[in-house]
Amino acid sequence: MKTYSYNKSHELFKKAAKIIPCGIYGHFSPAPLIPVSDYPFYISKAKDAHFWDVDGNEFIDYMCAYGPVILGYNNPVVESAAEMQRQQANCATAPGEIMVELADELVKTVTIADWAFFAKNGNDATTFSLMIARAKTGRKKIIRLKGGYHGVAPWTQSPDHPGIIFEDAENMLIGEWNNYEVLEDFVTKNPGEIAGIIATPYHHPTFEDNVLPAEGYWKKVEQLCKQEGIVLIIDDVRTGFRLDVRGSNEYFGFKPDLIAFCKAIGNGYPISALVGTKEMKEAASKVFYTGSYWLSAVPMAASLATILEIKENNVPEMLAEKGKKLTGGLQKIAKRHGFNLKVTGHPAMPYLRLTDDPSLMLHQEWCGECTKRGAYFTSHHNWFISAALTDTDIQKTFEIADDAFKTIKKNHPHKS
Amino acid sequence: MSAQKIKAGINLHAILKNLEDLVAFDDDARKLIGNRKMCIRFSVKNGPEAWVKFEKGKCTVGRGKAPKPNVILWFSSCEHLNKMFDGKANPIPLKGFTKLSFLQKEFTQLTKRLEYFLRPENVEKLDEHYIKMNTNFTLTIAAYALPEIALFDERAKFTASHLPDGTLQMEVLPEGPDVYLEIKAGKITAGKGKIAHPDAMMIMKDAHVANDFLNGKTDSFTAIALGDVMIKGQIPILDGINLMLDRVINYVS
Numbered sequence: 001m002k003t004y005s006y007n008k009s010h011e012l013f014k015k016a017a018k019i020i021p022c023g024i025y026g027h028f029s030p031a032p033l034i035p036v037s038d039y040p041f042y043i044s045k046a047k048d049a050h051f052w053d054v055d056g057n058e059f060i061d062y063m064c065a066y067g068p069v070i071l072g073y074n075n076p077v078v079e080s081a082a083e084m085q086r087q088q089a090n091c092a093t094a095p096g097e098i099m100v101e102l103a104d105e106l107v108k109t110v111t112i113a114d115w116a117f118f119a120k121n122g123n124d125a126t127t128f129s130l131m132i133a134r135a136k137t138g139r140k141k142i143i144r145l146k147g148g149y150h151g152v153a154p155w156t157q158s159p160d161h162p163g164i165i166f167e168d169a170e171n172m173l174i175g176e177w178n179n180y181e182v183l184e185d186f187v188t189k190n191p192g193e194i195a196g197i198i199a200t201p202y203h204h205p206t207f208e209d210n211v212l213p214a215e216g217y218w219k220k221v222e223q224l225c226k227q228e229g230i231v232l233i234i235d236d237v238r239t240g241f242r243l244d245v246r247g248s249n250e251y252f253g254f255k256p257d258l259i260a261f262c263k264a265i266g267n268g269y270p271i272s273a274l275v276g277t278k279e280m281k282e283a284a285s286k287v288f289y290t291g292s293y294w295l296s297a298v299p300m301a302a303s304l305a306t307i308l309e310i311k312e313n314n315v316p317e318m319l320a321e322k323g324k325k326l327t328g329g330l331q332k333i334a335k336r337h338g339f340n341l342k343v344t345g346h347p348a349m350p351y352l353r354l355t356d357d358p359s360l361m362l363h364q365e366w367c368g369e370c371t372k373r374g375a376y377f378t379s380h381h382n383w384f385i386s387a388a389l390t391d392t393d394i395q396k397t398f399e400i401a402d403d404a405f406k407t408i409k410k411n412h413p414h415k416s
Numbered sequence: 417m418s419a420q421k422i423k424a425g426i427n428l429h430a431i432l433k434n435l436e437d438l439v440a441f442d443d444d445a446r447k448l449i450g451n452r453k454m455c456i457r458f459s460v461k462n463g464p465e466a467w468v469k470f471e472k473g474k475c476t477v478g479r480g481k482a483p484k485p486n487v488i489l490w491f492s493s494c495e496h497l498n499k500m501f502d503g504k505a506n507p508i509p510l511k512g513f514t515k516l517s518f519l520q521k522e523f524t525q526l527t528k529r530l531e532y533f534l535r536p537e538n539v540e541k542l543d544e545h546y547i548k549m550n551t552n553f554t555l556t557i558a559a560y561a562l563p564e565i566a567l568f569d570e571r572a573k574f575t576a577s578h579l580p581d582g583t584l585q586m587e588v589l590p591e592g593p594d595v596y597l598e599i600k601a602g603k604i605t606a607g608k609g610k611i612a613h614p615d616a617m618m619i620m621k622d623a624h625v626a627n628d629f630l631n632g633k634t635d636s637f638t639a640i641a642l643g644d645v646m647i648k649g650q651i652p653i654l655d656g657i658n659l660m661l662d663r664v665i666n667y668v669s
Contacts, residue, residue: 013641022637030641034648041641160575160659207652359582359615359649380651 001403003372004057009041012054026152027066032206032380038368046073048388051376059376060393064384067238067263067349070319071309072388078267078305085301096297102304106275109307111246112255113275117284119294122237122262123151125274126198128289129258130155132276133196133231136283140171143186143197147177147205150198150235177203178214183221187228196231197221201239201248202346206380207360209353210345218254225257231280232256237272238382240264241310242319242348264310269302315387316348322394323347323385329398337405339366339415351382356415362408369404370397421463422568423667424494427501428458428466430560431530431668432477434553435468437593438530439475442549445529446473448522454515456523457485458507463494487512487519536627551623552593555586558630559595559606561664562657566604569667572660577602579656582615588626589619599653616649618657632665 013030017023024030024041033039040053049072051061064070071078089096103116119125130142142155150156154168173190175182177199187194199221203211225232234256236248241264244251249259257280262272270293276284309315327343327350334341334354339362345351354363360379367379375397377383408415438445455469459481467482468475489507491497499505509516533549534557536542542550566576576599584597587610596614598605620626625644628634636658639645647654 010643017638017642022635023641025637029637031637031647032651034651035646036641036643158574158578160571160578162659162662166570166574207650359613360651361617361648364648 001373001400003369004040004053004055004374006037006040006053006055006057008054013041032378033368033371034364034379035368038372048072048074049386049390049393057374059371059374060389060397061376061386062383062397063376063378063381064386065268066381067384068266069268070241070264070315070384070387071267071306072386073268075267075306075309075388077309078269078302081305082269082298082302085298088297090298091293091296095295096300098297098300098304099295102300102307105304105307106261106273109245109311110259110275111250112257112259112277113247114278115276115281115284117274117276117289118300119272119274119289120270120291120299121151122235122260122272123153123156124291124294125237125260125262125272126150126156126233126235127153128274128284128287129198129231129233129260130196131287131289132258132274132280132283133233135287136231136280137195137229139193139195141173141190141194142171143173143175143183143194145175145177145199145203147203147208148198148200148235149205149238151237177211178217180217180220180224184224187224187230194228194230196233197225198233198235200235200237201243201252204238204345204349204351204382208351209342210351210382212346213252218249218252222254222256231258233258233260235260237262238349239346241307242316242384243346244316245307245311265306266299266303267306269299269306271299271303273303310387313387318387319348319385320346322387322389323350325391326350326385326389326394326397327352329394330401333398333402333405337402337409339405339409345382347385349382349384352377357412362412362415365411366404366408369407370400373400373403375400418494419667420494420498422564424460424497425464425564425568426557426561426664426667427498428460428464429479429564430557431501431534432458432466432468433560434530434534434556435475435526436477437552437556438526438533438549439470439473441552442529442533442545445526448526448529449473449475452518452522454487454518455482455485456487456489456512456519457482458489458491458497459510460491460494460497463491463497485511487515489519547623551588551626554627554630555588555593555595556608557668558661558664559586559597559608561668562597562660563604563606565660565663565667566602569663572663575656575659576604579604580650580652582650582653583611583613584616584618584653584657585611585614587617587619588623589621597657614649616651616653617647618654619646621645630661632662 030036042054043051044054045052106116107113157164159166159169173186239248240261258276324347331341340355342353342355364379367377370377453471457467488511490510565572587594594610596611621644
C-alpha cells in the first residue's frame with residue numbers, strides 16, 4: 001500500500017517555528033504524534049469524515065478536530081443555519097434572538113438544565129462552574145481528579161508547569177478516578193470548606209486506558225455532595241452529546257448541579273455552554289463573566305442546528321454502533337496478525353492500545369503506519385467517531401490497518 | 417532547601433562525573449594522570465560527599481564516602497564547595513598533605529581541561545573532538561543533575577513525585593553519547609550507556625541539536641516537531657523529565 005509524504009506540511013512548519021511559539025501549539029502540537037514524520041501538520045480542506053493535508057493526501061479522520069466535529073466537516077444543515085444567521089448578524093451590539101432559542105433548546109434537552117450560559121471554549125465553562133460553586137457556597141476548595149482534563153487555566157494545570165505557581169493550586173484537592181473513599185476523606189478533613197467537585201463523566205486521560213465509572217460510584221458522589229452542600233460539576237466537554245443528548249450523567253444515572261459543554265455542540269463553530277439547576281441560577285447571575293465574542297450569533301445558530309440534527313438522527317446511538325463496528329473489526333485484524341488491541345472507554349470515543357508492548361512504542365508505530373496510509377490515528381488520545389463515517393470508510397480503514405500490521409510485524413517479529 | 421545545596425550536589429555528582437570520560441577520551445587529560453593511583457574524597461559539612469579515584473590510567477567518580485581515600489578535601493559549607501568550583505575558593509585538606517603538589521598541579525590542570533570543554537563560548541574554533549566531548553559532558557551533566565534537583569528543588573521534587581516508574585534512554589546520534597535514567601517511586605538514578613527495553617526514548621539528531629536542546633536554547637515542542645529530537649514510548653516520563661531539565665540550568669554556572 002502506498003504511504004504518504006509530507007514535504008509541504010513540514011516545510012510550512014519550519015517557517016511557522018520561526019514566527020509562532022512551538023510552531024503549532026497546544027493540543028494540536030505535533031509533539032505527541034509519534035513518529036512526527038508519519039503525520040501531516042496542516043490541512044487544506046475537510047468534508048464529512050475526511051480531510052486533505054497541504055500535500056494533497058486524503059485521510060479518514062478519527063480525531064474530528066479533537067472532538068468538535070461530531071456530524072462531519074461542512075455538514076450542510078449546520079452550514080446553512082450558520083450562513084443564514086451570518087447574513088443577518090453575528091458579533092453585534094446586542095445578542096440575537098437565536099441566543100434565547102438555543103438556551104431554550106438546551107433547557108428542553110438536558111435533563112438537569114434550568115438555564116444555559118454561553119461562552120467560547122470548554123475552559124470558559126469549567127472555570128465559570130468553579131466560580132459559581134464558590135459564589136454559591138462561600139467556600140474556597142475544589143476537588144478535581146488526577147488525569148482529568150478541564151482546560152488550560154492555571155487551576156487546571158499541574159503547578160510544576162511553566163507559568164504556573166504553587167499558589168494557583170492552593171485550593172485544589174486532587175482525588176483519584178473511581179476512588180470514592182479519597183473524596184470522602186477530603187470532605188471529612190476539610191469540613192465546610194469544599195465548594196465543588198469537578199470531574200468528567202468517565203475517565204478519559206491521555207496515554208492511559210480509559211475507565212468507566214464503577215457500579216454505584218456516581219450515586220455515592222452525588223449523595224455526598226448533597227449531604228455536604230458541595231456543588232457537583234460535570235465536565236461534559238469531550239463526552240457531551242456523544243453518549244446521551246440529555247447529558248452524559250443520564251447515561252451513567254446521576255444528577256449533577258452544573259454541566260459544562262463544548263466541542264460537539266457547535267460542530268466546529270466556537271461555542272461552549274454551562275447549564276445548571278435552578279438552585280445554581282442566582283449564584284451564576286452574581287458572577288461577572290463574559291468575553292468579546294461569547295454572545296455572537298453565528299456559532300449559536302450552528303449550535304442549535306447541530307443539537308437538532310443530533311437529536312433527530314439519534315447520533316449517540318449511531319456513534320456507538322459505528323465505534324463498535326470499527327474497534328471490533330480492528331481487534332479482529334490485530335488478532336489475525338498475532339497482536340492484542342485493547343479498546344477502552346465509550347465506543348463513540350474509544351481509546352485503543354496494543355498491549356503487546358507496555359512502553360507504547362509498538363502502538364505508536366502502528367498508529368503512525370496507519371496514518372501515513374490514510375487513516376488518521378493518534379496513539380496518545382481517545383479517538384472520536386464522526387456521524388459522517390461511512391461503512392466504506394470503515395472498510396478502507398480495515399484495509400489500512402491490515403497493511404500497517406503487516407509492516408509492524410515485519411519490523412518486530414518477536415512482538416506478535 | 418537552599419540553591420547552594422542543590423548546586424553542590426550537581427557540582428559533585430554531575431560536573432565531577434565528567435572526569436571519567438575526560439580521562440577516557442582526551443589524550444591530554446590522560447597524560448596528566450598517567451598511571452597514578454589515588455583516591456580523593458570531597459567532604460562538605462551538611463552537604464554531599466563524593467570521591468574521585470585514579471587507577472591504571474582510568475578515573476572513576478562515585479557518590480558517598482570513599483572507603484580508603486589518600487586525600488580528603490573538606491569544605492565548611494555547600495557555598496564553600498561551589499566557590500571552589502567557580503575558582504573563587506580553596507578546599508581545606510584534611511588528609512594527604514604529601515599529595516598536595518598533585519592537587520595543585522595535575523588535578524588543577526585536569527579540572528581546567530574539563531572547564532575548557534564545558535565552555536564553548538570561550539573557544540574560537542570548535543573541532544570535532546571538542547564538539548564530541550562537550551556533547552558528552554552536557555548530556556552527563558543533564559542526566560546526573562536530575563537526581564539532585566529531584567531531591568531538593570521544590571518544583572522538580574513535585575514533578576518527580578508524579579513521575580511514572582520506568583526507564584528513559586537519552587541518545588545522541590549517530591554514535592552517542594548515551595545516558596539513561598531509572599525512575600522508581602519518584603527517585604531518579606542516572607547511568608551511562610544503553611539499557612535494554614527502555615520505557616521511553618529521547619533521541620537527539622546530532623551533537624548540535626543535543627547542545628541546544630539540553631542547554632535550553634530550543635523549545636522541546638518545536639525540536640520534536642522538526643524531527644531534531646525524536647521521542648517515543650511512555651511520553652508522561654518524557655514530559656516530567658523535560659520539565660525537570662528546564663530546572664537544571666538554574667543551578668549550573
